[in-house]
Amino acid sequence: MVNKLKNNIVILGLIFTIASAMCVLILGNQFFDDARLKEFLFDIGIDQGGAVLSAALLFGSMRQKGDGAKIFRTLIICSSASFAANAAMYYTLQVPEYSTACFIFCMTSKLIDLVMILCFYQYVNVTLNFSGRIKDLADRGIPVLMALQAVVLLSNNFTPVTFYIDAGGMYRPTDISWLEDIYLIAVSVTATVLIIRSSSPHSQKAAALTFIFFPIAEYLLAGAMFGNAGQYGIILISLIIMYCVIFNDKSKKLASTQIELNMATQIQASMLPNIFPAxxxxxxxxxxxxxxxxxxxxxxxxxxxxxxxxxxxxxxxxxxxxxxxxxxxxxxxxxxxxxxxxxxxxxxxxxxxxxxxxxxxxxxxxxxxxxxxxxxxxxxxxxxxxxxxxxxxxxxxxxxxxxxxxxxxxxxxxxxxxxxxxxxxxxxxxxxxxxxxxxxxxxxxxxxxxxxxxxxxxxxxxxxxxxxxxxxxxxxxxxxxxxxxxxxxxxxxxxxxxxxxxxxx
CATH class of the missing domain: 3.60.40.10 (PPM-type phosphatase domain)
Structure with a gap:
């Protein structure tokens, strides 16, 4: 059973992203009829478009092989899940009777972010061939830091540490909400240093850096007026750029290697007696x-x-x-x-x-x-x-x-x-x-x-x-x-x- 799941994991991922896109599209229709939700119309539009693009991007990468292919697909699935959780969070905001559901969707979105950040580091680590002492320390330290960040987030279930949903159903950060940013900042700085120091082509390094700097640019230029939806939309654009540059470059090299392997297979087969009766x-x-x-x-x-x-x-x-x-x-x-x-x-x-x-x-x-x-x-x-x-x-x-x-x-x-x-x-x-x-x-x-x-x-x-x-x-x-x-x-x-x-x- 486990092996069957492993063999079909890409299909299951595609089914998830398609189902996620359909849920976001259906949920988005509610935003036009509810006055409370109309202020989030632009945000839900980004979520809908992002969810659909995530499914399309995963479909396009299904047959891709090579370094980091599985991690990249995990990134796409995380992106799809983020759009769905974000849309559900908007739908439940400002409704007291939905406060528990709103808290769950907020928590889910933040936990998905942790996984997405780790997957990004692992992807660029593998595809850009990081090396050196900083890389060794990061390989050990980032998963630990992620686990600690998850503990901080989950502690909100018991007492408001970094955020809470008030009686009116509104999201409220606490005075120490900055704790949520430590993991993000640490991974971003470390990844930036390692990407710049990498010996990979400049085009691949530039594509990887968009994942870090595009969200920062969106925050500085737009003042985060589009909330999480804007950030996730920018991240998806970054994934598309990485797909076009890094992922496809690696796939072309893999295809070239595959041709060489096929030739090696033919050479090897020709060295073994293969005409029978011999x-x-x-x-x-x-x-x-x-x-x-x-x-x-x-x-x-x-x-x-x-x-x-x-x-x-x-x-x-x-x-x-x-x-x-x-x-x-x-x-x-x-x-x-x-x-x-x-x-x-x-x-x-x-x-x-x-x-x-x-x-x-x-x-x-x-x-x-x-x-x-x-x-x-x-x-x-x-x-x-x-x-x-x-x-x-x-x-x-x-x-x-x-x-x-x-x-x-x-x-x-x-x-x-x-x-x-x-x-x-x-x-x-x-x-x-x-x-x-x-x-x-x-x-x-x-x-x-x-x-x-x-x-x-x-x-x-x-x-x-x-x-x-x-x-x-x-x-x-x-x-x-x-x-x-x-x-x-x-x-x-x-x-x-x-x-x-x-x-x-």
Whole structure:
């Protein structure tokens, strides 16, 4: 349920802003018929226009991604809520029987302001790349100051500290109402300093500063004659400017990055064997592999190649980390394993040589878990070595079982890692299934893992006479059914082999 809400939070936000705009529009019609409310006609007009524009702005930003996108949408939702609370406050002013409701709407409006100010700081912090000691202090201090300001505001529920609604239904500030401005002033000054010191383009810094200085200018030039509505209207104008300048600039850069990521995905995919059957002229075995990255490019990889006419090499690996760094590390590791396997040696010897090469130039301190197997096709002898990878599954007696081989350290983790060879004699009809942790660690909406037991059950539930491509599809289907709509957090890579013996299928 929680994950579904997270996935639909933008839709819920849009529904809220549309509902808010409709409420303000309907409520605004009452202002034309009530003499008491006619003095607020201009204010309610701003609230109505602002609420509608907020819904439109949120709709326009729904598909935007990148730095601060979620925070910016939260700002828009806060703006929409402010217009609604402000309109309701005007409607209940000067009516004694509505004094409690008026107090609630005033309090709500002030609390929304606190959230909006915090969101503004977080947005410019992320998008303009703040740095330095002032930023570190602000990151810790602003949420604390906001909490203290909220305590001051909420204390008005018990005794007038900064404001109250009198017997006639009028809003009255107290002598220490200036306490409400401390948080606003502190964040405004801090944000202004950090924005000016930021290395971001001048256009983006100018757009961010409008959020601070436009309301000040409106207060000085118009004397706050339009009340909160005028301030919220100016803030919305500032949000539109930030949307046009900062938000769209970031989105353009993200689109450019997306093109580069798509190219990287194509390059990575081209490095993995992706034409199956991989060895159509060989009837002694059936082999298939697949890789689905959690991001555009992933850190998992597999490989399968003939070292000579009688030996098939199989590799499956999982690089630490995700994204482009993991993909680059994956590519170099794949090439090294391929080269050293072709040079000869047992899987353990190959992994030791590759580990030494990687460790010598591993400034990024990354590592990769590797399972390497070499099948002697004429005899069925499978020699394997495991560098910290998942246990393989073997089907030697008509059903799959976990083969708990001895693990060495992940490749790149230590300079002088040692690995152990394991020999398995495959008979006609025997099968092998290896995978990365993205399979067992696939997680559903209840944060339950798919696990090795379910992987084993999925394998043994499949018919014995199907192809290895169908085996992999069957396991993937079992994972999909288990996780349902939960997002994929890890690369999902599998490799399956079935041995038919030297005489072939």
């Amino acid at each position: 060895f159509p002229e060989r009837s002694e075995f059936d082999i298939h592999a697949s890789m689905t990255p959690a991001k555009e490019v992933g850190g998992d990889f597999y490989d399968l190649f003939m070292t000579d006419d009688d030996h098939l090499a199989m590799v499956i690996a999982d690089v630490s980390g995700k994204g482009i760094p993991a993909a680059l590390f994956m590519m170099s590791t794949k090439i090294l394993i391929n080269d050293h396997t072709t040079m000869g040696g047992s899987p353990a010897e190959i992994l030791e040589r590759v580990n030494q090469k990687i460790y010598a130039t591993n400034d990024a301190h990354m590592f990769v878990t590797v399972w390497l197997g070499i099948l002697e096709i004429s005899t069925g002898k499978l020699t394997t070595a495991n560098a910290g990878h998942e246990y393989p599954f073997l089907n030697l007696n008509g059903h799959y079982e976990i083969f708990k081989d001895k693990h060495g350290l992940a490749v790149g983790a230590a300079q002088k890692s040692k690995y152990k060879d394991h020999e398995i004699m495959l008979k006609k009809g025997d099968s092998l299934f290896v995978y990365t942790d993205g399979v067992a660690e696939a997680t559903n909406a209840n944060n339950q893992l798919f696990g090795t037991d379910r992987t084993l059950e999925a394998l043994n539930a499949l018919p014995g006479d199907i192809s290895q491509e169908e085996v992999l599809k069957g396991v993937r289907n079992a994972v999909d059914v288990f996780v349902k709509e939960a997002p994929q957090f890890d690369d999902l890579t599998m490799l399956g082999l079935k041995y038919y013996g030297p005489e072939g299928k």
